[in-house]
Amino acid sequence: MAKGKKVKRIGILTGGGDCPGLNAVIRGVAKPAHDNGLSVLGILDGFEGLVEGRGRELYNKDVSGILAQGGTILGSSNKGDPFHWPEEVDGKIKIVDRSAQAIRNYEAWDLDAIIAIGGDGTMHISKQLADMGMNVVGVPKTIDNDLEATDVTFGHDSAVFVVTEAIDRLHTTASSHHRVMVIETMGRYAGWIALHGGIAGGADILLLPEFPFDWEKVYDKVLHRHMMGKRFSIVCVAEGAKPQDGEIVVRAKDKKRTDPIQLGGIGELVAKKITDNTGLETRYTILGHLQRGGSPTPYDRILSTKFGTYAINLAIKRKFGRMAALKGSEIVSVRIEDAIAKQKVVTADNQDVQAALAVGISFGVENLE
Numbered sequence: 581m582a583k584g585k586k587v588k589r590i591g592i593l594t595g596g597g598d599c600p601g602l603n604a605v606i607r608g609v610a611k612p613a614h615d616n617g618l619s620v621l622g623i624l625d626g627f628e629g630l631v632e633g634r635g636r637e638l639y640n641k642d643v644s645g646i647l648a649q650g651g652t653i654l655g656s657s658n659k660g661d662p663f664h665w666p667e668e669v670d671g672k673i674k675i676v677d678r679s680a681q682a683i684r685n686y687e688a689w690d691l692d693a694i695i696a697i698g699g700d701g702t703m704h705i706s707k708q709l710a711d712m713g714m715n716v717v718g719v720p721k722t723i724d725n726d727l728e729a730t731d732v733t734f735g736h737d738s739a740v741f742v743v744t745e746a747i748d749r750l751h752t753t754a755s756s757h758h759r760v761m762v763i764e765t766m767g768r769y770a771g772w773i774a775l776h777g778g779i780a781g782g783a784d785i786l787l788l789p790e791f792p793f794d795w796e797k798v799y800d801k802v803l804h805r806h807m808m809g810k811r812f813s814i815v816c817v818a819e820g821a822k823p824q825d826g827e828i829v830v831r832a833k834d835k836k837r838t839d840p841i842q843l844g845g846i847g848e849l850v851a852k853k854i855t856d857n858t859g860l861e862t863r864y865t866i867l868g869h870l871q872r873g874g875s876p877t878p879y880d881r882i883l884s885t886k887f888g889t890y891a892i893n894l895a896i897k898r899k900f901g902r903m904a905a906l907k908g909s910e911i912v913s914v915r916i917e918d919a920i921a922k923q924k925v926v927t928a929d930n931q932d933v934q935a936a937l938a939v940g941i942s943f944g945v946e947n948l949e
């Protein structure tokens with residue numbers, strides 16, 4: 581990997597969970613790359629394809645017409661961490677290190693750099709590969725919006741749009757049938773999707789991972805609304821939320837994934853507890869992967885295009901080990917290692933939280949600290 585060499589050939593991959601806007605980033609990278617005389621290799625299924633040597637050339641025709649398409653034309657995977665590679669030996673999963681193979685393929689493909697589009701898992705892997713000498717530029721993707729180094733990750737706005745629309749729809753049955761409706765969002769250990777979707781949808785209670793909730797406060801809020809003649813309530817709960825006296829709800833564990841824990845199920849528990857403790861009829865909806873699917877919002881299409889075009893410029897200028905990030909209205913670059921140093925979580929002094937409180941939304945706690 582010669583230093584200072586003109587960048588002529590770029591690899592691009594999408595890692596982790598899919599997310600609206602991935603194709604817009606791929607297009608944003610590939611079009612200017614071609615215009616600058618670079619060739620682009622699409623690495624298939626994230627780092628899995630890098631280890632297994634699976635890729636395909638991306639020409640202009642391949643990235644034309646994909647701006648509004650959800651998912652990723654390259655495929656993605658949560659199981660392809662080269663440093664945590666699951667191999668089946670005698671029916672058992674053994675975790676091995678395949679990073680040397682990843683580097684070999686990078687060299688065999690004659691790549692000058694890789695643009696890695698992904699969340700914190702992808703950035704962690706990118707940092708480790710960069711330490712081994714690979715030239716990497718990162719683009720921050722995740723509906724969870726939990727990367728501290730960027731104000732917003734692309735995909736978040738599209739997920740919030742889905743949550744908002746779902747809550748709007750749930751209002752219909754909630755008010756017709758005088759029910760409590762619980763809606764569970766994604767977000768892992770950060771409450772951004774529930775917070776933003778809940779505010780935009782006009783939820784009455786928001787339960788977030790950052791603020792372990794008190795069951796009594798939840799019951800009090802729905803009963804109070806009921807007594808005041810508001811005969812329905814909407815509870816928006818993030819999958820990572822947990823009660824003060826309980827644990828996070830884990831749906832399943834999968835050793836093959838970098839993070840083996842799959843969250844989900846708190847919505848059902850919240851609905852059951854509300855029915856049992858208030859007597860109010862309650863239903864729950866788990867939005868799940870609906871939040872990751874479909875066409876990106878205009879905001880995400882623009883942000884993804886800006887991230888992609890910025891990232892290819894970083895690569896051409898040989899500014900490796902950096903990730904594109906949004907700061908205010910500017911796209912800037914940050915060191916990948918700084919980008920993964922801290923997870924961005926919701927805090928009590930956040931203006932969105934304060935606005936939610938001011939319009940009477942409960943977070944299921946006595947006082948937010």
Ligand code: F6P
Nearest residue numbers: 597658722724766767768842843
């Ligand atoms: O990180 C994005 C995300 O959608 C999380 O909000 C969620 O917990 C997780 O991925 C689900 O992953 P999977 O689709 O692999 O179950």
